[in-house]
Amino acid sequence: MALVSVSGAVRAATTLALWSAAWQGGASPDDVLQAIDGADHRAGVRAATDEIAVMTGLPGPGSPTAGSAALLPLLRDAGEAQLLLPYPGDLRGLPTSGELTVTALDAGAAVTLTGPSLAVVPVNGHWRVFANSARHPADDLAQAHDRLDDEVARATRSLTALDVARQSDGARERVRQLILADAVSTPPDMPRPASALLATSISLQALLTVADSHDTATVTSYQMAAVDDALRPLAIAIREARRAAVAAGVRGLGRRSTGAPRGLGRSL
Known part of the structure; x- marks a missing residue:
């Protein structure tokens, strides 16, 4: 997908x-x-x-x-x-x-x-x-959290019902590698709620990518189609969560003065 x-x-x-x-x-x-x-x-x-x-x-x-x-x-x-x-x-x-x-x-x-x-x-x-004169404001953090929670729960129920929610050791390692590869160096004054949501979206994106590869279990063609249907709303929610986290971070950072240079943060 x-x-x-x-x-x-x-x-x-x-x-x-x-x-x-x-x-x-x-x-x-x-x-x-x-x-x-x-x-x-x-x-x-x-x-x-x-x-x-x-x-x-x-x-x-x-x-x-x-x-x-x-x-x-x-x-x-x-x-x-x-x-x-x-x-x-x-x-x-x-x-x-x-x-x-x-x-x-x-x-x-x-x-x-x-x-x-x-x-x-x-x-x-x-x-x-x-x-580019077009605009697309992001959801606020609360909206993004609620949507993400709902879609995670929905996808979990669907994958469990399909019996494809298992993970192999190889899948877990792949998730870890993807999380590290997508880690973002964040400014040190990034607001904590925004940083936390960004980290959550990165972790869920890694899980989603591995789940979409259908490596989590042996699946039939019917199950593959059902998995795609289950994961699509979650994929959108994860994207919107990242956008909301960045928007909140941008607003918070723009109001601050960092003064002397400091080290980089990290959202994993």
């Missing part, structure tokens, strides 16, 4: 949104760049069009990419960053068509910078900047 899978672009976009807010709140440029580069998108940044290049001062199409530091002026005046996690059937926060929509859908993630009405998309190890 394509909806279940999460690419490295999701981790990169999550990192960018949070550290954009931390940068506005007083984080050091070294910490911001360390976190962004640590998300494995170190190939630089480029404007998607000549118009965006003129607007931002970034290199345009066909030009060599600028280093990650070129993002700092853009993020300083970015306003509130919104994490988008588009998938087929849900393009909220994106134009109905066009290069941005295709690129963001292919990546599975984008960050809208609401101040200058731009979107930054992680693409093949670098960042591409587009114009």
Whole structure:
């Protein structure tokens, strides 16, 4: 199920949104760049069009990419960053068509910078900047928690009834590896409730990915289809939980001044 899978672009976009807010709140440029580069998108940044290049001062199409530091002026005046996690059937926060929509859908993630009405998309190890006036606010933490709890309970009941809820030792190790691979370096002043929900969404995403691989038990074709039906609402709830966690983190970080540079946090 394509909806279940999460690419490295999701981790990169999550990192960018949070550290954009931390940068506005007083984080050091070294910490911001360390976190962004640590998300494995170190190939630089480029404007998607000549118009965006003129607007931002970034290199345009066909030009060599600028280093990650070129993002700092853009993020300083970015306003509130919104994490988008588009998938087929849900393009909220994106134009109905066009290069941005295709690129963001292919990546599975984008960050809208609401101040200058731009979107930054992680693409093949670098960042591409587009114009984007669309918005898609996230749920608040309470809504996201409630939805996640409901869908976890629903999926658990369905998988238990199908007798495919067992896990092998190999599946547990795969879950552990996925959690570590998706870990996000969070700003040190990230609000605890937001950090906790982000960590929960990362852990559940790992479980979901392994469950969707049908490695948890031997299943029939009927069971595979039923598992997909059971996991789809949970996959959406996990995505929305991540978006809610990032939105709460962005709001909290934007109101703070971190003062002297501090070490990076970690959401596992």
